[in-house]
Amino acid sequence: MKWKKLLALALGLCLSAGALAGCGNDTAGKGSGEKVLTIGDTTFNSSNEEPDINPHNSYAGWACIRYGVGETLIKYSDNMEIQPWLADKWENVDPLTWKFTLRDDVTFSSGRKMDAAAVKQCFEHLIANNKRAAQDLKIASMEANGQELIIRTKEPKPALLNYLGDPYGCIIDVDAGFDKGLVAGTGPYIATDMKTDDHLVLKKNDKYWGGTPKLDKITIRTITDGNTLANALQSGEVQAAYGMAYESYPLFRNDKYTISQISTSRCFFGKMNFDADSVCADPAVRQAISMGIDKENFVTKLLDGNGFPANGVFPEGPAFGGDKVKAEKFDPEGAKKVLEAAGWVDKDGDGIREKNGKKLVVKWLTYPSRQELPLLAESAQATLKDIGIQVEVNSTADHNQVIKDSKAWDVYAMANVQAPTGDPEYWFTVFATSTATKNQGKYHNAKLDELEAKMSQEFDPAKRAQLALEMQQVILDDHAFVFCSFLKMSMIAKANVKNYTSHACDYYQITADLDVE
CATH class of the missing domain: 3.40.190.10 (Periplasmic binding protein-like II)
Structure with missing residues (x-):
């Protein structure tokens, strides 16, 4: 190849x-x-x-x-630690109140001075137009006074600082408008x-x-x-x-040329479709898929070593503990036994299992702009065939529309930065909780939602890390997602x-x- x-x-x-x-x-x-x-x-x-x-x-x-147009109040170091950026300093006054002191030397490219009133206006427009941001930030009210911005949240938001460094938190001049998708940043x-x-x-x-x-x-x-x-x-x-x-x-x-490379939390993973009409509604099928993907081979041969096999949602480390959770290992023979026990057998000898007259065909949705996602689909197609699962791959730039049709896919494989804010809560509220903005697979686990409710108001970093471990294990036990590899992200230049x-x-x-x- x-x-x-x-x-x-x-x-x-x-x-x-x-x-x-x-x-x-x-x-x-x-x-x-x-x-x-x-x-x-x-x-x-x-x-x-x-x-x-x-x-x-x-x-x-x-x-x-x-692309250097927008900046946020805080930024992240390469250890994912929070650092000042457009905000000089901040104070968590009480569980619901945060006070930010903004830099006094910043001007938007429109010529307008960046003060607390401009930032307040920006955030008001953000939460009115971006559902994910509104859900993350939970802003109840804001008060602007010169370079001081006070944010009051509807409930305690321990990860508010982390969320404010998300790209949606770029501070822009709303008065300058949004003509043709362009904005005036700092x-x-x-x-x-x-x-x-x-x-x-x-x-x-x-x-x-x-x-x-x-x-x-x-x-x-x-x-x-x-x-x-x-x-x-x-x-x-x-x-x-x-x-x-x-x-x-x-x-x-x-x-x-020069190649700048760093390990990240960007992960290739698949989400399962829990819709009643999907074959992945069967727990045995989800477990067999999780056991039937050869992560080591994918990383070594298809990623050429530019990554490492994934275990849980996150990489290893004290804040996330992806190395401390228990996930399925590559075990084709074990996967066959799981399917056999659940009644999926190959009666007609064509190599594909069936149950109640239905062939075990998995519709695998992915997209080509992350260059290795189609390769992951091919790898999964080959190894899952060996255990009696036929994989039909749809690699399309139109994936965001296809995924809206719950009958058009069973596994959706994607690339995502799992902890772009340096905090574990982000991933669960985007992909896994009942109200997650990208829970297109209709996954629901009451225990996971309960743990997220605790995490959302827990200020102690050690306790947040422990909750992240428990939450990862819940979704791994349900085989709701299969995490394949974390990536070393690289940029190449003359x-x-x-x-x-x-x-x-x-x-x-x-x-x-x-x-x-």
Whole structure:
């Protein structure tokens, strides 16, 4: 497989210049004396719920913060510790009240001063337009006085600081509007032009509070095909890349390029469909799927070692303890016994089990913009076939629409940063609790909901970590999800591109220090 991939890249190299004409190249801007950079990105698209850079729109805040347009009150270190950013300091006055002191030297790219009134207005618009943010933050009221913002929550929110660092928390000037999905933020770059699923153009913010950005212009090109992205970087049509297929990495392991890599909580995992019409409504089928996926082989051969097998929801570590929970191991023979005991047998000898006249066919939904998700589907298809399960793969950019039809899928495999706020509560309230915003599989466990209710009001970090362990075990015992691998996230650039750096939270790609020598 790998040699075919490299051959395709070599043959495709001569075609990339034509395919990406107008995308920018190494010589762009040289005649004008400007410093410019073009970055290819497989993930900036509507399929990933990033149709624009408005942080109040779905998950578009990821593009806003990654591309240096927006900033949040707090940020995360690479140890996922909370640090000041647009907020100088804060105080948890009582369980319901938080007082923030904002920086006094920040101006939006619109020219408006960032004060508490502007931040209050931003958050009011956010919670009115983003269901996930409203559910996370639970803001009851806010009070603005100069550079002091007081937030009062409807209930105790121990993780409020963590949530405020989520990309949806980018502080933008609401008065400047949202024309064509563009916003006025506080970051080092200003968005001037955008076309969904195609490109974003940025110019430097000369009045950036953090110092003058080193580049004059940056273009983000949406390139969802891994071969095309690799070819574009080799040819110079782009000078940096995010989301490169791991099997292309050998092409860039030389002194012409730099690779910035860091371990993250981004995980490839599958959620099961509990709808009554789904084969995954059967606990035995869910357990067999969990036992029938070869995580080690996937990481070693298909990810080329750029990750590590997943056990629970989170990686190992004191805050999350993914190494301390008990998950199913790869056990094909054990999976066969589970299915046999549940009445799934191959009576007609075609290799696929059936029960009550129904074939054991699993509809596997995934998408191609994360380059290895289709490979995971192929791997699961092969190993599950060995235990008598037929897997029908639907890898489509239209996955966000397909998943709305509960009869169109049984397993939905996706990539997600499991702890982007540095706190475990985020994942459960997005994917697993009864009211989770992305619980399309209709999973429900009363004990999990009870544990989440406790976590939502628990301020002690050690107790939160213990609750996270218990909550992981609940969903693992139900085989409601199967966690396959955590990823090492990487960004690749020409050797003359400086400070294009990966971070554990998977944000902060474009900063004022990003440069081309």
